[in-house]
Amino acid sequence: MSKSFLNNPSKVRGLRNNNPGNLIRTSITWLGKVPFTQSEDPKFEQFTTLSYGLRAMLKDLINDINKGKNTVQLLIREYAPPIENDTNAYINSVSKTLGYKPTQKITSINANFMLRLVRAILKVELGQSNIEVADSDILEAISNLGEVSTSILKVDTNVSFFKKFMIPILLTVGLFFYTYATQILI
Numbered sequence: 001m002s003k004s005f006l007n008n009p010s011k012v013r014g015l016r017n018n019n020p021g022n023l024i025r026t027s028i029t030w031l032g033k034v035p036f037t038q039s040e041d042p043k044f045e046q047f048t049t050l051s052y053g054l055r056a057m058l059k060d061l062i063n064d065i066n067k068g069k070n071t072v073q074l075l076i077r078e079y080a081p082p083i084e085n086d087t088n089a090y091i092n093s094v095s096k097t098l099g100y101k102p103t104q105k106i107t108s109i110n111a112n113f114m115l116r117l118v119r120a121i122l123k124v125e126l127g128q129s130n131i132e133v134a135d136s137d138i139l140e141a142i143s144n145l146g147e148v149s150t151s152i153l154k155v156d157t158n159v160s161f162f163k164k165f166m167i168p169i170l171l172t173v174g175l176f177f178y179t180y181a182t183q184i185l186i
Contacts, residue, residue: 021057
């Protein structure tokens, strides 16, 4: 079950909106979108769960790539325009995190790339709070994309490798540290 931070006043805006990509309000009928009449944020979209917010973010990014924004520089200029952001710093941060040059073409979109791209964007959008979004949250959103393609690239949303191997490993490691911490505190 997807987690939700909806309207939690102790969280940063992107988390309390379940919109970690900070998508601005539009008329797009995203899955899981909180209707404007019920939303507590006048500028940014709100979603019922974190997974729906991540899914909308992924769909938006894939749509931008489909429009020919197929480098980090072009993609981030579309996603985070200079009128609202320090776009050059944003581009440099995402490029560095991905290991891509700003003008290097994105030639493959698969679950691993999308996970890394979302993680890189969340570092900018959420700052230190990005750690509250687990890789498993992002992978859940990727698996809920369904069949998606761009005019340039086929998008491979197959996360079976992650589901079979990485998620159980991450859960096991998390449970180990949880058990260890509770034993020390008791």
